[in-house]
Amino acid sequence: MNTPLSWIKDYVPGLDVTDKEYSDAMTLSGTKVESFSRLDKNLEKIVVGRVEKIEHHPDADRLWVCSVNVGADSNIVIVTSAQNLQEGDVVPVCLDGGKVAGGHDGSPLPEDGIRIKAGKMRGIESDGMMCGIEELGSSRDMYPEAPEDGIYVFPKERAKELALGSDAVEALGLHDTNIEYEITSNRVDCYSVLGIAREAAATFNKPFTPPQVTVRHEDEKRAEDMIDVEIIDRDLCTRYVAAVCTDIKIGPSPFWLQRRLANFGIRPINNLVDITNFVMMEYGQPMHAYDYDTIRGHKIIVRRAHDGEEFVTLDGQTRHLDRDVLLINDAERPVGVAGIMGGEDSMITDSVKTVLFEAATFNGTNIRKSAKRIGMRTDASGIFEKGLDPNNAMAAMERACQLMEELGCGKVAKGYVDVKEEIAPPVRIPFQPEKINAFLGTDYSKDTMLEIFKKLELEYVPTSAGDADGELVIPSFRQDLKGFCDIAEEVARFTGYDRIPSTLPSSSATVGGISPMMVLERAAKVVVMAYGFNEAMTFSFESPKVFDQLKFAGDAKERQAIKISNPLGEDFSVMRTTPVNGLLTSLGTNYSRRNKDVKLFEIAKVYLADELPLTDYPDERPQLTAGFYGEGDFFSLKGVVEDVLTAAGIKDKPSYDPEAGKPFLHPGRQAKVTVGDTELGYIGEVHPAVAKSYGIGGRAYITVLDLKKVLAKSNFGHHYEGIARFPGMSRDISMVVPKSVTAGQIEAVIAQRGGKLLESYSLFDIYEGEQIKEGFKSMAYSLTFRNKERTLESEEVEKAMKKILNGLEGLGIELRA
């Protein structure tokens, strides 16, 4: 929404503020000013001048030498290439040292304008420049009388009123500022000049003087005899006001009306169109004008369209309608899409004799949805969709009729046809000054509040009972005021949010903190970051093609993803069921940018549906995903996993099952990570084909831990276990092991058979190749035994060792000396 500041000042005559002061104060009272732009920016020393004499330039065919009277003692000489001038024309003249806004071709305006200096043109001194409308920063759209190419010439009638040498910018009505507002959706009334002027008056504490509207109704005929209105679908149209004007004389609007619209950015067209546009901006009520003689049966019927009905709107487009679109019809056919656009057949032409005016109140939601569905959002629909005040329809109609009369555009028939639902009585809200103060944390007096309400036209009705505080009667244009807190906001706005004190809640103390999951997430982050992993964030939705890229089988449960019904595109259409795509994509991005040794992790959710389609909340499971390429291998990532689990307080050693079943991982280099009976996640080398498809060259590794499962196993209570005081004993085992036997199997035997005395064990050598027979590998473990209560006896150790060795032999392992 925007308004010229001059128009606001018309209705708030006491308003004497700069653009900046106006903008700041309006913003702080709730009508946010987004920006303001002066229409006279960079226009300096531009005066009204009259071309007294025109002669050919002696040395140039296309140049003219003009003698121009700018009200000074002697005329000045201006050389021009414009071809549209006549002697006697009154024009804007930029004097030597002045400034214009831009060039004559209408290209974008330079920030600092263009300085005009006297100088020679083909040998003849030129003292300034006569200006085209583009050079003044405007356009032919706003000044329809301006020539297509050449100098702006004031119309003869207008020229008579202008003193030579006076301010031409003033004469053009360009000393004005266009203010751009952000109006919140609850303030329908502020989509109008009157609404904003009312706010401005209250903000600056100045009187508000809206236009006084009286209509003479000079035509003897009665509107009700000329037109019949019937509303069939009353849920979608609560009021329809019709007026008829005869004796229409189409012509240009007067200068002041053209300037009002132009400074709004609306192109002046003719008096009739300009009046409807003017009233729409002034009252926030769109109007429509029909050629009365094209309305068959002189009857208006408001009804829903039929499914499949077609209609040609006045832009010549055929629109396909359905029964949720409201149509305006005459006795035989549609004449307009309600609130959106009129029809081609009934549109106003220059030969119109009689006009039917419409000011109606339509269901905002219906207009909004219809405009969206048929792809036709217009200025009118944009206003209707906010849901208008039915009282405004009649007020706007009266204003339009008044302007018809004042502008000599036509005669208004007697009365109006007004078909409406019963208009709801005004809302009444109890006035509770103490409660307002308690709510805001203020101590404003009752009188301060009442003064604000008065400015906003909220009528105060004291109660007769005496002890209560009375009531406020809310005007119908303030549909946003419904209850106590709305009233409190009005008090806050007009006393100023900045006057409300700043305090901290003084009531009950509470203990802050984070959830156990957040504790785990923070702990895990510390570990992976210590290992050099950088934190990534990736989108929660992705393409279903990801499932193919990750080689999931057709019936894989990962494919049971939650789909977005209106995604931005297929690439963002399913909620992820595995977090690996995001991380692999990011690794690929880094690889393509030649970043070396990249380690990334992400803590984010996957979204798993119990059943599709989704009827209840899905399972949102936070996952820790870490992956890298470059330096490191499977086992370095395994170290990270184990440290994360340690940081989560998981004491049990995880076990690794190579049958992880992840198709996107190397089939021989992947493992499920299990603690007890719980599978916490997996780890592996990314399948070379998958890595390649993500643009990662070389080997990449990835691990995923399901943090809900990790949390279930975790324990953040630390617990000290004494440091060993008695000496331990070490034994080494050196073996030749069949290749198929895993370290995990060997360790399971050692752990299980080592008994209580076995303190720890670790692999210190593994070798295959020469000297080891085909199909075998050499492995060596170091075992440490200790008794916490006393010094160990070597027999005890030998006994445990024997059990272990027997067990190992059972796996087909040969022990070496």
Next chain:
Amino acid sequence: MIQEDLERIRKEAQERMSRAFSPEDINQIKVNILGKKGQLTGILKSMKDVAPEDRPKIGQMVNETRARIEAALEDAQRSLEARLLEERLKAEVIDVTLPAKKIERGHSHPNSVALREIEDVFIGMGYEVVEGPEIEKDYYNFEALNIPADHPAKDEQDTFYINGEMLLRTQTSGTQVHEMEKGRIPIRMIAPGRVYRADEVDATHSPVFHQVEGLVIDKGITFADLKGTLAEFAKSIFGEDTKVRFRPHHFPFTEPSAEMDISCYKCKGKGCSFCKNEGWIEILGCGMVHPHVLEMSGINPDEYTGFAFGVGLERVALLKYEIDDMRLLYENDVRFIRQF
């Protein structure tokens, strides 16, 4: 006779010590003189030839000599060690300007860095950090927040729908409702998390972004409390001299509503290109919880009041770290992340 021998041995020892170059030399002297087969030991052995009455005296002389030699040896050892240490230190001079050896540690995402700061501020004020579902029911995202079925705000927020009932939350505000429905008052919570809106990816938009919701419900909570709390927050995050400004605004679920601006921390409010010459930067939306919202969640608005706020995490991160393109946040180029 013995006396002379002792003196000779002592002198000889002294003389050898002065020529010693290594700890081994000193040790050799020790062995030669004081050892089992050493000279002094030899003298003790020859005591059997001495008259018994002279033995104590001779013995004493031998012991004195031994003590003197031992002391001399110790001195010699010490000064030799000192000299050697000094030589070593001289030889071990390094070029301290050679490059440092580092373990490449990981870095937090800028969103996380900002979130952690925000969380710490509010935890310090007694707020609990909670989470709500991202795939949300229409009721919690809209209706319970005073945005009924046909409200234009539903269009404005460009919602991603799963189906008629479930959607991707457009705001973290639904978490307010979940918390209120638990019926435990007072409430002081913040709820960070992902939110979704159908905006194409560009320098200032992302269809996935984060908000931090805040909610306080108790007896006697005022608009002044809202102002004071958020002013504290702004100071903690953007610096102690940060000023705040509250502008009236409209949100369906709060009334009165406001937007909070902070004074531009680059120009200190004077106006610069960073704040588009305004001197202020818009940072969050807030307001007093609408009585109807309280009522719908089973809280009596005549007994309790409260305030709520929602801040865009990316907005804070982009502003605070002066990141000029939102796409950087989701590309995960390590050269970017390593800066945080």
